[in-house]
Amino acid sequence: MAPEAPDFDSIVRLEAVQKFFGAVQALRDIDLRIGRNEIVGLIGDNGAGKSTLIKVMTGVLAPTSGKIFVRDREIQPSEYSVRMAHDLSIETVYQDKSLAEKQPLWRNFFVGRQIANRFGFIDIKREKEVAQQILLDVIGFRGLGITVDSTVANLSGGERQGIAIGRAMHYNADLIVLDEPTAALGVAEVRKVIDFVRRIKQSGRACIYIEHNLAHVHEVADRLVVLDRGRIVSELVPKDMTVSELTEYLIDLQHKA
Amino acid sequence: MAERSSVSILQRVEALPIIVVFVLLLALFMYTAPEVFLAPFIYTTFLSTLPPLILLATGLTFVIGAGEIDLCFPAIISFSGFVFAVLFKEYDLGWIAVLAGLASGVLVGFVNGVIIAKIGIPSFMTTLATQFFWAGMATVLSGGKSYALRGAEDSSVWQWIVGRPFASVTGVPWLQEVSIQALWTATIVGFLWLILTRHRFGEHALFIGDSNDVSRVVGIDVDREKIKIFTLMGFLAACAAILLTLENKNFFGNQGQGYLLTAIASVLIGGTSIFGGRATVLGTLFGCFIIGMIEAGLVASGLTGAWVRTVQGLIFLIAIIFYMYANEPQRRLALFANLRSFRGFGSTRTSEEGGVRRVRRPET
Numbered sequence: 095m096a097p098e099a100p101d102f103d104s105i106v107r108l109e110a111v112q113k114f115f116g117a118v119q120a121l122r123d124i125d126l127r128i129g130r131n132e133i134v135g136l137i138g139d140n141g142a143g144k145s146t147l148i149k150v151m152t153g154v155l156a157p158t159s160g161k162i163f164v165r166d167r168e169i170q171p172s173e174y175s176v177r178m179a180h181d182l183s184i185e186t187v188y189q190d191k192s193l194a195e196k197q198p199l200w201r202n203f204f205v206g207r208q209i210a211n212r213f214g215f216i217d218i219k220r221e222k223e224v225a226q227q228i229l230l231d232v233i234g235f236r237g238l239g240i241t242v243d244s245t246v247a248n249l250s251g252g253e254r255q256g257i258a259i260g261r262a263m264h265y266n267a268d269l270i271v272l273d274e275p276t277a278a279l280g281v282a283e284v285r286k287v288i289d290f291v292r293r294i295k296q297s298g299r300a301c302i303y304i305e306h307n308l309a310h311v312h313e314v315a316d317r318l319v320v321l322d323r324g325r326i327v328s329e330l331v332p333k334d335m336t337v338s339e340l341t342e343y344l345i346d347l348q349h350k351a
Numbered sequence: 352m353a354e355r356s357s358v359s360i361l362q363r364v365e366a367l368p369i370i371v372v373f374v375l376l377l378a379l380f381m382y383t384a385p386e387v388f389l390a391p392f393i394y395t396t397f398l399s400t401l402p403p404l405i406l407l408a409t410g411l412t413f414v415i416g417a418g419e420i421d422l423c424f425p426a427i428i429s430f431s432g433f434v435f436a437v438l439f440k441e442y443d444l445g446w447i448a449v450l451a452g453l454a455s456g457v458l459v460g461f462v463n464g465v466i467i468a469k470i471g472i473p474s475f476m477t478t479l480a481t482q483f484f485w486a487g488m489a490t491v492l493s494g495g496k497s498y499a500l501r502g503a504e505d506s507s508v509w510q511w512i513v514g515r516p517f518a519s520v521t522g523v524p525w526l527q528e529v530s531i532q533a534l535w536t537a538t539i540v541g542f543l544w545l546i547l548t549r550h551r552f553g554e555h556a557l558f559i560g561d562s563n564d565v566s567r568v569v570g571i572d573v574d575r576e577k578i579k580i581f582t583l584m585g586f587l588a589a590c591a592a593i594l595l596t597l598e599n600k601n602f603f604g605n606q607g608q609g610y611l612l613t614a615i616a617s618v619l620i621g622g623t624s625i626f627g628g629r630a631t632v633l634g635t636l637f638g639c640f641i642i643g644m645i646e647a648g649l650v651a652s653g654l655t656g657a658w659v660r661t662v663q664g665l666i667f668l669i670a671i672i673f674y675m676y677a678n679e680p681q682r683r684l685a686l687f688a689n690l691r692s693f694r695g696f697g698s699t700r701t702s703e704e705g706g707v708r709r710v711r712r713p714e715t
Contacts, residue, residue, distance in 0.1 A: 175570075
């Protein structure tokens with residue numbers, strides 16, 4: 095599905111995107127470009143519109159107005175959907191909404207795009223084989239007692255993020271959107287997730303990383319996009335500043351309002 | 352660590368616990384009422400009386416597995432039964448009456464699904480309301496009359512749907528009583544078992560039952576699948592209505608009553624989770640066998656019919672607790688934690704401490 099020789103500049107580009115929920119404007123004049131092979135951190139206070147922005151970008155929500163380009167090709171917002179985003183190699187890993195708790199891992203890997211015959215019957219044997227491959231080769235879970243038949247409920251928070259990110263990588267996503275992957279995780283678990291994020295970049299993919307913890311996002315992001323009340327207020331390069339400078343900048347932003 | 356990799360035998364064989372219970376119960380009744388349970392007639396009777404319950408419970412397995420509930424199907428039994436009976440008897444439409452009966456059930460189920468998925472009213476309330484509506488509709492249209500389908504057994508409809516195929520070809524009395532609806536029911540249930548375990552639709556139903564949010568982000572069209580599930584339930588309820596009306600050769604307005612709780616109980620006894628996300632058609636089938644067998648078994652064993660509900664309730668309760676223990680480790684831990692905190696009665700711990708503990712528990 096991913097093109098062999100990518101002939102595009104940006105994986106996703108938004109132009110003048112607005113999003114209203116009734117009378118409330120969640121996004122104002124968003125212009126954003128995500129290039130190849132970069133990790134973009136999306137930061138901002140609660141209610142700044144981070145989640146709405148990625149939902150628009152990944153086809154969960156339709157924008158009220160504005161243009162969406164995927165690989166430089168304009169997409170009709172009315173046609174855009176999660177399935178279409180999948181087809182266009184955009185995968186999203188939500189904090190706690192990526193995996194169904196009571197279902198085995200192999201079903202979680204393939205749900206929504208099952209390996210099925212034309213009558214819709216699932217090739218369980220094949221799905222389990224491929225799931226096993228993903229588990230060992232893409233995610234690198236060995237000797238943890240996790241099999242394709244394990245249910246998600248038995249995994250730790252970090253392991254779940256690993257599974258969800260591994261699933262996204264398996265589908266050769268050009269862009270992986272991570273929605274607060276380290277929220278509510280312990281220190282060791284956070285390290286695992288950050289390693290997964292690094293691996294996304296090593297494999298030549300782009301990543302949008304929403305994160306509250308500035309230290310985490312500072313550590314891995316190439317570029318930071320700051321949202322405030324639905325507007326992009328600035329873009330920063332974390333290499334040029336320390337975590338505490340970044341923190342002060344964001345606090346100032348709040349006071350200015 | 353090793354614990355989570357080993358899938359216990361309970362999980363490896365679908366519906367194993369309930370099959371064991373069924374076999375034990377059957378053995379018990381064979382011991383307490385051998386003259387009934389060691390003779391073939393009771394089983395041929397089950398073949399003609401259980402199919403409506405089994406069809407309803409199989410549909411409900413999908414509904415409950417998807418985290419929803421349907422209270423409307425007894426009304427569909429009345430309404431579709433009426434549509435079928437009136438067209439069959441008054442207008443003599445034969446197979447067209449069957450199709451119309453099925454179509455009416457599909458329509459009611461579809462409307463339920465649309466209200467639940469598109470308007471977003473919880474299924475409990477939606478189907479509570481629509482069951483009043485359709486049951487009322489059946490009463491109004493039928494004028495409260497019942498329709499006796501005398502002579503129905505001569506029609507090809509009766510012969511093919513609830514006939515006794517061996518009645519004229521064999522001299523063995525119990526074989527003559529084998530009814531063909533058991534075959535149709537087995538076919539439908541077998542097909543739906545395949546759908547639930549290895550078709551996209553079944554997988555989607557279980558994911559929806561697990562979490563609507565997760566289902567949406569993995570690309571399942573949650574609304575459409577819910578409408579399909581309730582439409583399927585309507586279709587199966589209409590099938591049950593037609594079987595029931597033909598088997599009894601009679602339609603009456605509240606023929607669906609009595610199926611509501613027994614069908615739900617059969618599903619839950621079978622191991623489908625009331626919280627959604629886990630469902631088993633095979634378990635439901637054996638749940639129906641148990642629910643159906645208890646009545647005959649207790650009466651044949653010399654207890655009065657009044658005991659039936661009591662024992663059904665007891666088995667129901669035990670089953671629910673068992674599944675909670677076996678399938679949902681978090682709930683099990685929470686249960687034990689609750690029990691532990693009550694052990695403090697009479698000890699020196701102040702009620703304040705107990706209160707603090709209880710407040711904190713949701714975080715852990």
